Amino acid sequence: MPVLREASSEALDRAAARSVWRDYAAGAMILDLDDPSGDVWFVIEGSVRIQVRTPAGRDVILSDIVAGGMFGEVAAIDGAPRTAAATALVRSRLCAVPAAAFLEAACSTPAACLALLRTVTAILRRQSKRLVERETLPVRLRIYAELLRLSRPRLSRAADANQDERVVSPPPRRHILAARIGARREAVSREFADLMRRGLIAKERGAIVLRQPAVLRHAVETELEAEAGL
Structure with a gap:
């Protein structure tokens, strides 16, 4: 150890x-x-x-x-x-x-x-x-931050693979993710649907793919900086 x-x-x-x-x-x-x-x-x-x-x-x-x-x-x-x-x-x-x-x-x-x-x-x-x-970010951005924390770089040999993509595997259930960020499951489900509609995440077998992790990270950092008055 x-x-x-x-x-x-x-x-x-x-x-x-x-x-x-x-x-x-x-x-x-x-x-x-x-x-x-x-x-x-x-x-x-x-x-x-x-x-x-x-x-x-x-x-x-x-x-x-x-x-x-x-x-x-x-x-x-x-x-x-x-x-x-x-x-x-x-x-x-x-x-x-x-x-x-x-x-x-x-x-x-x-x-x-x-x-x-x-x-x-x-x-x-x-x-x-x-x-x-939890104290400063809305549920949407708390989900972004937690998904980024849980994710790892996607390893793919496909020629058209996006090298910036990250994956969360196994994907957390909605109520588990809600418990991780201090939110309600219904709110998490709504935000997930919106993320998929906007193409920022996608479901694959046994994983959630973060299609544009840089966009998620920028949104979180911008809000935290705004709260800090930077």
Whole structure:
């Protein structure tokens, strides 16, 4: 795992001796809101969804952690109860490392400590960016921003392929995308229909194609700059 790559071998050995490997079926809850445990979880196989529930009872998806990622490091650092729930999206294998063992390993060398700081900083930056988007952007532009985040460059050998296109695969369901951006499913469906009508996105088997990602990105950046008074 990248965050522990520079840890001392002795500290890693002690952490490994105290770690527990667990398997979870799809849909199984791993952690719930306010859980007092401080373990740090490494996703070895599968995928885990991190989400919170608003006072109004609406679920908001914070992130999906795939194999190679981790979650729970913030609670390990500050010792406070969990602020989000974690659920297995598919059958998953995880490794739980006790907070004390994780922190000993992560702070065993200056390089390992820096890796942890950078990881936590990246989380804070990502969540701050999404918070700004939810507070300042209309649903249409929040959809643009999330699709761009979920997408990857399209790889195609076709001579007429647009090299600038990006794909989102597998495509998120409307209610899932709505939960990711803090909107209602009906609003997301309306905006998707408009995007398809304008030719900005297209549906293909197992994917959503962003035909003109630069247009989507420019619209988001322009609105954010306007909100910032730039």
